[in-house]
Amino acid sequence: MAVYKIFPTQDTSLYSELNTANTGEDAVLYLSKGPSYLFPSQSTYFRPLVQFSTPDIQDVVTKYVGTSSFQSFLKLYLCEAEGIPTNYTIELHPLSQSWDMGTGKLYDNPITINGASWASPTANSSSSWIPSGNYNSGATGSYISTNTGGGTWYTSSYTQSFTPYTQKDIQIETTKFTQWYLSGSIPNYGFILKTSGSLEFDANYNYTLNYFSRDSNTIYPPCMEFRWDDSIYIPTTNICSSPDVLLSLSNNLANYKAESIIKFKINVRPQYPTRQFMTTSMFTQNSFLPSSSYWSLIDYKTQDVVIDFDTTYTKISADTTSNYFTVYMQGLEPARYYKILIQSIINGQTITFDTDMIFKVE
Numbered sequence: 001m002a003v004y005k006i007f008p009t010q011d012t013s014l015y016s017e018l019n020t021a022n023t024g025e026d027a028v029l030y031l032s033k034g035p036s037y038l039f040p041s042q043s044t045y046f047r048p049l050v051q052f053s054t055p056d057i058q059d060v061v062t063k064y065v066g067t068s069s070f071q072s073f074l075k076l077y078l079c080e081a082e083g084i085p086t087n088y089t090i091e092l093h094p095l096s097q098s099w100d101m102g103t104g105k106l107y108d109n110p111i112t113i114n115g116a117s118w119a120s121p122t123a124n125s126s127s128s129w130i131p132s133g134n135y136n137s138g139a140t141g142s143y144i145s146t147n148t149g150g151g152t153w154y155t156s157s158y159t160q161s162f163t164p165y166t167q168k169d170i171q172i173e174t175t176k177f178t179q180w181y182l183s184g185s186i187p188n189y190g191f192i193l194k195t196s197g198s199l200e201f202d203a204n205y206n207y208t209l210n211y212f213s214r215d216s217n218t219i220y221p222p223c224m225e226f227r228w229d230d231s232i233y234i235p236t237t238n239i240c241s242s243p244d245v246l247l248s249l250s251n252n253l254a255n256y257k258a259e260s261i262i263k264f265k266i267n268v269r270p271q272y273p274t275r276q277f278m279t280t281s282m283f284t285q286n287s288f289l290p291s292s293s294y295w296s297l298i299d300y301k302t303q304d305v306v307i308d309f310d311t312t313y314t315k316i317s318a319d320t321t322s323n324y325f326t327v328y329m330q331g332l333e334p335a336r337y338y339k340i341l342i343q344s345i346i347n348g349q350t351i352t353f354d355t356d357m358i359f360k361v362e
Helices: 054-065 175-183
Strands: 002-006 010-015 028-030 033-035 043-051 070-076 078-082 088-094 139-141 152-154 158-162 170-173 191-195 208-212 223-228 245-249 261-270 293-299 305-307 323-328 336-346 349-361
Touching: 002 054, 002 323, 010 028, 043 070, 054 175, 054 223, 070 175, 088 152, 088 170, 158 170, 245 336, 245 349, 293 323
Parallel strands: none
Antiparallel strands: 002 223, 010 043, 028 043, 028 208, 033 043, 043 191, 070 170, 070 223, 078 208, 088 158, 088 191, 139 152, 245 261, 261 323, 293 305, 293 336, 336 349
16 A cells, blocks of 8 residues: 655635735635625635646656556645635636745735736736637636636536535545546646636535645645555465454554655564464464554644545555554655554454554655
8 A cells, every 4th residue: 555645835715806916825725705896796606726846746756656556646735715605616727827836825915926827827917717619629618708717717617515514624536637637638737726617607506515624734735646556465474363463563663754765564463363383472373464454644632634544546565574664754754653543353343552652754
């Protein structure tokens, strides 16, 4: 298994009300809608833009994924939600035009105009978003005739739908767009997020959906998460058939540099070993968790799930000596403690082991 995270090189939000305002250094990415005071017959719209560098994407695939198939996801963490509909859908599109993040904030007075805005992808006076009729091949945009702008993007999309009972963080697939960036099929200008057209332009709804940005100074910045399966499983004997086992990490140094790649090895011992005649101690023989075993990572202080159990991408491997899994520390927040959980299906039972396997990223 493998999970690897990279972080944006730039992000901002387009704001239709102050259509030349830049919000590139705001702590929040806005995906909201409300009444307009400058354009009374319209609503006010926000659309976030997020971009990850092509070299960072290439490094992950070249150095770590290799020839394995992978999935990639954009993850945004909710900081505020009000007035949201019972059910709604968020769309993600690859942008078809380059843009500059800028250094503005939403409530700057006077407004900052040195980067992307509703009206322009760069400093406001220098260019505009491509208008209708001149879009790049396969691209589109949407705007109101009296307030043109709001970005241009390729029509291909991924979506994520929400119900009253689903978590409101965004975790939306980007795999085919990542592959297109790597192949050069389309240029990497990043992504635009918007609520589905039926909701975004529905006059009956005003709502707030705000997410932490790369400038939020929290442990919740946006990220792109790569997942691929690099697991192996060799053992044919000494495989646990009872959930009564003791787990520990044989090589946990407790503190790791942020750039570390750590292969954690798991000691597995029966809690109540069967009595038998042996010439060596039974406690020197390692047992193995079954092949249906997975790991998860928890922020020790907040108890937030950082990497969840996944039957494909967090499978625990096993060679001839022990079970093991690899953690890429680069995608974790420094100066934080993390706890490892192990889940295994043993004799038809799903067992989760929480034995305080804790480490810190420096």
